Amino acid sequence: MEELLDLLVGWLWGPAMLVLVLGLGAYLTVKSGFWQFRFFGHSVKYVWSNLVRDKGEGKGILSSFEAFSVATAGAIGVGNIGGVASAIAIGGPGAIFWMWVTALVGFMTKMTEVALAVHYRSEKENGDTYGGPTYYLDKGWSGQLGLPFWKPMAVIFGIGILSSWVLTMQTFTVSESIAATFGVSQVAAATGVGIFMYFVVLGGIPRIGRFASYVVPFMAAFYLLAGIIIIIMNIAELMPALGLIFGHAFQPMAPVGGFAGAAVAMAIRMGVARGVYSNEAGWGSAPMAHATANVDHPIKQGMWGIFEVFIDSIIVCTITALVIIMSGAFESGEAGATLTLLAFEMEIGYWGVVIVTVGVVLFGFTTLTGWYAYYETILRHGFGDESAFAKFMLNVLKYGYPIPGWALVVYTQAVGMPTGTVWLIADITVAIPVYINLIALIPLCPKFFELLKHYNATELGILPVTDEIQKTNIFWEEGQSFKSY
Structure with a gap:
């Protein structure tokens, strides 16, 4: 089974995916005049100035910060801990270089979507x-x-996103860490996670936004502080x-200790795959959270996307x-x-294990x-949003949300499925919506550049405000037909 899954993942995350992820990101970067680098300071300043605001100036369910927190909560997850480790374990240290490359061009991909x-x-x-993408x-x-073909593409995208509900890595990795640290069974840990999850999701997107806005800053600071302390303690190992x-991004790494070695192709594949899984640039997931933001210009919320990828991957x-590695x-x-x-335990002992857990x-x-929030949007x-069947499915999602993740843990424990195999399954669930979303973005790039041009002229003042720019429709015109698939 693992060989078959590895073959499928190798095909899905092969040259075609690399061209889409890196190629589209590079195109957006060059076409925009390297906007994410030239105006990175402006983006951070804008984000920082809005961190404490409760509401923006437009319409929406959440404030820009709450929408960012939900999206960041979706992005900064087990991919940052288990996913990065998996990339190194399979692709070697060189995979991290390609994760960085994916993030740097992913700034513009995330901003665009x-x-x-x-x-x-x-x-x-x-x-x-x-x-969102649909x-x-x-x-x-x-x-x-x-x-x-928009309907088949939207359906395939929706199935791909919803498949990550059934085959979620989050409950598995959380319960795996709790079990390893505190000596309880992984099934018991997964049960506890599921019960606590109900307290948040039963409140819908508004409660999720509030919860994320409280927890995300704390969780990031808590983990980062511990990691920085370890790096400072071992500063001689940094270079x-x-x-x-950098060395093994372009040349294979030989086996050493329990590490089996890795070819350059594997380093690239794992770096890109785990990079997308971690920062979600191009996945099409985060735009569904950002679309709920109370904001008066699409580019303003797009800058939150840049900041999101920066915090997550960089x-x-x-x-x-x-x-x-150190x-x-x-x-x-x-x-x-x-x-x-293991890495944290080697450096700061038992407390390192507790911190990571x-x-x-x-x-x-x-x-x-x-x-x-993403599943609800899909x-x-x-x-049809207000149809009887839609309301039924939303209730199924609300009251049955923790069950698939719990069931996956029960199944893997029953059959003895290794962690590496579960991550291969996760790679498959990611690849499907990424393909659809990136293909969908290609013909819509001119609309993004039109919006960016309007922002550059009206907000940054680096372009003249022409009649054409003044006529730009910042939001989709009211009264346009809205179809349901």
């Missing part, structure tokens, strides 16, 4: 807004450009660790990777969260609650 999700979102009578497929791909990362993932734990033959636990619990739990668009 977030901005388009806000532009093409739909508003209910009560002012609540919903959007919406910009509907309104942009089909309604504006008249392109065919050798960076040498391994900060959190890098610290995890450096701790693992400690030498990657040579142990371990993988997933167990490898990260708490980090995994917080990261994984906030991801689980954050993704609830179901609302897919089944």
Whole structure:
């Protein structure tokens, strides 16, 4: 089974995926004039100035910060702990270089999909807004450009996203860490996670937004502080660790200790796959949270997407990777969260294990609650929002949400499925919506550049405000037909 899954993952994350992920990100970067680098300071300043605001100036369910917190809660999860460790264990230290590359071009990919999700979102009578890839497929791909096949693409995207509900890595990794640290059974740990999850998701997207806005800053600071302390304690190992990362990004790494060795192709594959899994740039998931934001310009929310990828991949993932490589734990033959636990334990003992476990619990739990918002968005668009069947499916989601993750843990424990196999399954569930979303973005890039041009002129003042720019529709015009698949 593992060989078959590895073959399928190798095909899905092969050259075609690399061209889509890196190629589209590079195109957006060059076409925008390297906007994410030139105006990175502006983006951070804008985000920072809005961190404490409760509401923005537009319509939506959540404030920009709450929407960012939900999206960040979905992105900063077990991928930052177990996913990074898995990338190193399989692809070697060189995989981290390709994770960085994926993030740097992913700044613009995330900004584009977030901005388009806000532009093409739909508003209910009560002012609540919903959007995401299925919406910009509907309104942009089909309604504006008249392109065919939007419905099959939207259905496949929806199935791909919903499959991660059934085959979620979050409950598995959280329960795995709790079991390893405190000596309880993984099934018992998964049961506890499921019960606590009900207290959050039963309140719907507003409660999820409030929960994420409280927990995300704390969980990131808690984990990062511990990682930085370890790096400072072993500062002499920093340059050798960076040498391994850059050196083996372009040349294979031989086996050492329990590490089986890795080819360059594997380093690239794992770096890109785990990079997308971690920061979700191009996945199409985070735009569904950002579309609920109370914001008056799509590009403004897009800047939150840049900041999100920066925090996730450049900060959190890098610290995890450096701790693992600098400690030498990657040579142990371990993988997933167990490898990260080992690395922290080697450096600061039992408290390192506790810190990682708490980090995994917080990261994984906030991801689980954050993704609830994505599943709700898919179901609302897919089944007509106010239809009786849509309401039935939303109730199934609300009251049955923790069950699939719990069932996966029970199954893996019953059959003895290794952690590496479960991560291969996760790679498959990620690949399907990524393909659909990136393909959907390609013909919509001109609309993004139109929105960016408007922002550059009206907000940054680096372009003249022409008649053409003044006529730019910042949001999808009211009264446009809205179809349901």
